[in-house]
Amino acid sequence: MGGVTATGTKLTRPRSAGAWAAPAQARVKRIRDRLREVYGVPLMAPHEHPIAELILTVLSQSTNDRNRDVAFLRLRTAMPTWEQVRDAPLGQVEEAIRPGGISKVKSARIQAILRAISDDAREPGREPGRLSLDWLPRVELAEAREYLLTLPGVGRKTAACVLLFAYGLRDVPVDTHVSRVGGRLGLLRGGAPFEELHDAMLALTPPRGELELHVNLLRHGRRTCHARRPACRECALARMCPSRRLFD
Numbered sequence: 654m655g656g657v658t659a660t661g662t663k664l665t666r667p668r669s670a671g672a673w674a675a676p677a678q679a680r681v682k683r684i685r686d687r688l689r690e691v692y693g694v695p696l697m698a699p700h701e702h703p704i705a706e707l708i709l710t711v712l713s714q715s716t717n718d719r720n721r722d723v724a725f726l727r728l729r730t731a732m733p734t735w736e737q738v739r740d741a742p743l744g745q746v747e748e749a750i751r752p753g754g755i756s757k758v759k760s761a762r763i764q765a766i767l768r769a770i771s772d773d774a775r776e777p778g779r780e781p782g783r784l785s786l787d788w789l790p791r792v793e794l795a796e797a798r799e800y801l802l803t804l805p806g807v808g809r810k811t812a813a814c815v816l817l818f819a820y821g822l823r824d825v826p827v828d829t830h831v832s833r834v835g836g837r838l839g840l841l842r843g844g845a846p847f848e849e850l851h852d853a854m855l856a857l858t859p860p861r862g863e864l865e866l867h868v869n870l871l872r873h874g875r876r877t878c879h880a881r882r883p884a885c886r887e888c889a890l891a892r893m894c895p896s897r898r899l900f901d
């Protein structure tokens with residue numbers, strides 16, 4: 654099995670390279686079902702706030718969820734509209750998000766993203782200066798993704814977060830946990846660049862299973878399949894994991 658994805662990434666390597674091959678759908682389903690037994694099916698309705706999701710994702714870089722959320726709340730309290738955040742002196746934004754770390758870089762990135770959204774005249778009838786990405790779910794998914802990737806510093810993971818969490822569209826963010834667990838389970842090619850990992854995750858994820866597979870792989874990475882010392886002896890997926898022996 655294998656082939657080329659919609660975005661052109663080749664997903665398989667010749668077996669003679671002694672390497673990875675894309676998993677069969679039946680195997681993906683077995684893993685999905687086992688994760689479901691352990692973690693359940695996540696229930697998160699799309700929140701329809703794409704700009705908030707973008708900013709949250711910028712704030713999440715190099716920090717934990719708690720600090721990210723504190724920074725986000727402080728920003729929203731200090732400047733309740735995204736237009737205010739865009740137009741504020743940089744130092745005020747930096748101060749508001751300080752608890753999230755590397756606030757100098759993040760504040761500049763946030764304002765650059767908001768300005769780029771302002772410059773886009775795609776939404777007919779939009780008030781000049783008003784920020785909106787409400788048109789995203791009304792265009793083809795590939796167009797929406799491509800647009801997000803033109804925003805400053807926005808890569809595949811951030812674009813996928815916006816498409817999936819804001820609108821429930823078909824994309825799967827591959828963060829460090831998902832790539833590590835997916836690689837160990839043989840779902841993803843270990844060491845592959847993130848562009849390829851995103852294409853591969855999309856190709857293997859059953860339609861309408863995007864949120865579930867993302868969230869449950871992430872939970873498994875946080876709770877059991879740790880980066881340094883995965884708890885293989887307690888792992889519910891141990892019998893189907895080709896990497897288990899590496900850590901015994």
Ligand code: SF4
Pocket residue numbers: 834837838877878879883884885888889890891894895896897900
């Ligand atoms: S068996 Fe070990 S390496 Fe494999 S998924 Fe479980 S914790 Fe991770």
